[in-house]
Amino acid sequence: MAETGVRARTRRAILDAAIETLTRTPNASMGDIATAANVGRTTVHRYFPERSDLIDAISADALERIGQATARARLDDGPAPGALARLCQEYFELGDVMNLLFTMSDLFFRPEWQEESEDDRVLLRVIERGQREGTIDPELPAEWFQQVLWSLQYTAWEMVRSQDKPKHDALTLCLRTLAKAIAPV
Amino acid sequence: MAETGVRARTRRAILDAAIETLTRTPNASMGDIATAANVGRTTVHRYFPERSDLIDAISADALERIGQATARARLDDGPAPGALARLCQEYFELGDVMNLLFTMSDLFFRPEWQEESEDDRVLLRVIERGQREGTIDPELPAEWFQQVLWSLQYTAWEMVRSQDKPKHDALTLCLRTLAKAIAPV
C-alpha cells in the first residue's frame, strides 16, 4: 500500500500550507488552504473532515515542535542564564510556528495550551534554579520571566516583520534584553 | 433636536459594547454586539451601516485614547526613564483598549496603525534623548525599546489574565523589567 508514502506526504503538505496560510490570514477558508497546498478542497476534507480537525492537527504539531525545541535546549545543563539563552535561540528558530501562535492567538486559549505543560514546568524549574543559585533575580516571580521570554520572542519577530531587521540581529536584541531582565540587582 | 444627546449616547454604547465583546470574542457577529449593547441589530446598522464602519470607528477610538494617554505622560518632561515609566502606567490603565489590541491583532495591520504616528515619534524621541543623556542603553536601537515597551504591556495584562495577578502587581513587574531592560550597561 502507498499508505505510508503518499498519504503521509499529502497530509504533511496540507498541514504546512495551512500553517503558512493561517499565519498570514487567520480567517483563511478551507478553499484557500487547499489552493495553497496545491490540492483540491475535496482532498483536504478527506484528510481533515472538519475544519476543527485541521486546527487540532495544527495545534498538536505546534506543541510537538515546541517540545522538541525545549528538549534540544537541555535546560538542566549548566548555568541557568545560558540555558535560557539556548531556549530563546531554539524557539526563535521555530519561526513559522511562533508567528502562527502570534496571529492565531485563539490557539493559546485552547485547553492543551492553557494547562501547564511539561515544557512549562521544565522552564519554570530552571528559572527557579537560577534564582537559588544567584544568577537570576529572585525578586520577581518565575512565571513573570517565563511570560517575558515568550513576549520577547514575539518582539523579536515583530522587529523582523515591521522593521526589516535581519533575523540574526533580532535574535541578538532578544538575548541581550532577556539577559538584562533576568540579571539580579 | 436630540442630535447631540441621544444619538451620541447610543453610538457610544454600541462602541463600548463592541470593544468589550470583540475583546472576548474577536469573531463576534453584529448580532452579538447589538445584544451586548442592549440594542436591536437594526440600530447598530443604523449607526454603522457596514461591519467595516464599526471597526473603523473602534480603530479611531483606540488611536484617540492612546494619543490622550501619551499626552498625559508628558514624555518631554524630566529624565527619560521616568517619562517611560509614566507612559507605561498610562498605557496600562487603558486596559480594555490594550486587551482589544492584543486579541484583535488584525487592527495592528491596518494602515493607520502601521504608519508611524505622532505618538510613535514622541516615544522614539524620548528614548533617543535618554540614550544621549546616558540614562538609556545606547547599544540597542530605540525602535527595539519601543517594541519592548508594548510587549511588556501585553505581558503584564497576560499575568493578570492567566495568573490572576492583581493589576497593581502586574504593573510593578512591568515597570521594574522595563527599567532593567533600558538601563545602560
Added chain:
DNA sequence: TCACAATGGAACAGCAATGTTCCAAAATCG
C-alpha cells in the same frame, strides 16, 4: 500491464452572518 488507491472537480444542501426594507411602538422634546 492491471488493479486499486488517491485525487480533482462539479454539484448540492445547509447554515450563519450580512445588509436592507418596512412598520409599529416607544422615547424625547417643544
Added chain:
DNA sequence: CGATTTTGGAACATTGCTGTTCCATTGTGA
C-alpha cells in the same frame, strides 16, 4: 399634549463557507 425622532423586530435576499456525494481521471505499486 402632539410632533418628531429614535428604536426594535420581523421579513427578506444575498453571500460565502462548510461539509457531502458522485464520478471521471490520474498515479502508484505489484
